[in-house]
Amino acid sequence: MITAIFIYDSKGDILISKLYKDEIKRNIADVFRIQVINSASAGRSNRDQRTPVLTLGSTSFIYIKSGNVWICAVARSNQDCSAILEFLYKLESLFCMVLWEDNKKKSSQQKPTLSDIAIVNNFPLCYDILGEVCDYGYPTNMDLEYLKKYVVGLNDSNLGIFRRASFNPLKKSAPPVQTPPVHQTVTWRSPTIKYRRNEIFLNVQEKVNVLMNFQGDVLRSSIDGAIKMKTRLSGMPQCRFGFNQNTTLLSNYDVPNDEREGVVALEDSKFHQCVELGAFENDRSIQFIPPDGEFQLMSYNCNHNINLPFKVYPQVQEIGRNKIIYKIRMKSFQAPKLPATEVVMHVPTPRGVSSTNISNSNGKAKFHSEENEITWKFNKLFGEQENILTAEVEVKPHSTEFIQWNRPPITLDFVVDMFSSSGLTVRYLKVQEKSNYKTVKWVRYTTSSGSYEIRY
Numbered sequence: 001m002i003t004a005i006f007i008y009d010s011k012g013d014i015l016i017s018k019l020y021k022d023e024i025k026r027n028i029a030d031v032f033r034i035q036v037i038n039s040a041s042a043g044r045s046n047r048d049q050r051t052p053v054l055t056l057g058s059t060s061f062i063y064i065k066s067g068n069v070w071i072c073a074v075a076r077s078n079q080d081c082s083a084i085l086e087f088l089y090k091l092e093s094l095f096c097m098v099l100w101e102d103n104k105k106k107s108s109q110q111k112p113t114l115s116d117i118a119i120v121n122n123f124p125l126c127y128d129i130l131g132e133v134c135d136y137g138y139p140t141n142m143d144l145e146y147l148k149k150y151v152v153g154l155n156d157s158n159l160g161i162f163r164r165a166s167f168n169p170l171k172k173s174a175p176p177v178q179t180p181p182v183h184q185t186v187t188w189r190s191p192t193i194k195y196r197r198n199e200i201f202l203n204v205q206e207k208v209n210v211l212m213n214f215q216g217d218v219l220r221s222s223i224d225g226a227i228k229m230k231t232r233l234s235g236m237p238q239c240r241f242g243f244n245q246n247t248t249l250l251s252n253y254d255v256p257n258d259e260r261e262g263v264v265a266l267e268d269s270k271f272h273q274c275v276e277l278g279a280f281e282n283d284r285s286i287q288f289i290p291p292d293g294e295f296q297l298m299s300y301n302c303n304h305n306i307n308l309p310f311k312v313y314p315q316v317q318e319i320g321r322n323k324i325i326y327k328i329r330m331k332s333f334q335a336p337k338l339p340a341t342e343v344v345m346h347v348p349t350p351r352g353v354s355s356t357n358i359s360n361s362n363g364k365a366k367f368h369s370e371e372n373e374i375t376w377k378f379n380k381l382f383g384e385q386e387n388i389l390t391a392e393v394e395v396k397p398h399s400t401e402f403i404q405w406n407r408p409p410i411t412l413d414f415v416v417d418m419f420s421s422s423g424l425t426v427r428y429l430k431v432q433e434k435s436n437y438k439t440v441k442w443v444r445y446t447t448s449s450g451s452y453e454i455r456y
Helices: 026-041 081-099 116-121 123-133 144-150 277-283
Strands: 004-008 014-019 053-056 059-066 069-076 199-212 218-232 238-243 267-271 285-288 293-302 310-319 323-332 340-348 353-360 364-368 373-381 386-395 410-417 426-432 440-454
Touching: 004 026, 014 026, 014 116, 014 123, 026 053, 026 059, 026 069, 059 081, 069 081, 081 116, 081 123, 081 144, 116 123, 123 144, 199 426, 277 285, 285 293, 310 340, 310 410, 310 440, 323 340, 323 373, 340 386, 353 364, 353 373, 364 386, 373 386, 426 440
Parallel strands: 199 440
Antiparallel strands: 004 014, 004 069, 053 059, 059 069, 199 218, 218 293, 238 285, 238 426, 267 293, 310 323, 323 386, 340 373, 340 410, 353 386, 364 373, 410 440
């Protein structure tokens, strides 16, 4: 949604710049300074400067002004400007609360405003807040109690008397701050939720991305994983689950030098705001008070020790100038009683095919002329099996399509339930609530194909 945020002073100098995506360069900030700030300072005003949105080509500048500070969000393509404006006004209120900066008149009837001095003197604090309230350009939690846990230097002392003489609006001590109850700090859940049947579902979903050669050697592989949950729990339950002992969540972990067998290294892990990261650092468990309904608790990547459910060994031979012979061998490596569903292999063919002869040991194979491919489908494919597809394809005589054919890769689609390609397993799942009700717990694993390609 938001590509970058820039904060300017009244002269157009950049106080803070935060780029969330690589779609633009930092010098795009000069466009807003020239088009809006300089024109406003010189007294020149047109319709674009009177509106809070300036659009130039496919780039939009959504901005507000607070005191002598401009806050500008840069967005690409067609974005929801009203949502971005709401985010900017909430960001302004948050900065005013944290920096405790009143306007010059200090009138209780007027809205507090920002000053460039407050921003400059507290640059690290403001920069950390910008990084926490917006994740990859999407606004997240702006609750103050939540930010206190993750922004260094943001505590109760910032909110009463801010101890800087340059912009301290109070001279007397602020009253002591009382710690609110736990349920008041949990903004994503209401304590009044009730269910007759309390259930919690945990689903480990993984997409496998693989590139193989014709010998079955893996050239590149990775896993895009996510833990998605659905909760139907009463009250304010405290949930906790733990992974297997060989699982580590470190982005800079050196997997090749680990002597343990079957190490599961989850990289680039991102958690939902409800997860208490301190609990994971203490006892390696994921502890949280869940939102009600469906949500994504965690996402991760995995690039090492990947268990592939399928390997494909293609042999493609060109005979003459108009004939191709395929012999494709596919092996499944999941447990024998574990079926894969929605298994479809796409085998490319040249354009202008005049005749085909296809035979297969299992499943259904068919040539589709409009797609220029042979599809090999299975309703269910159990583990530790080997299946073979053979096909003869003839192209129309004197056709240039056969000469120009560049052999696109074979692709494979599948879904395997109760199979974890990374080796990640959930050892336990516990739910605790003060009423001690019984909870029905479900844990499921799903591995599906992402970009599963085989060169030949």
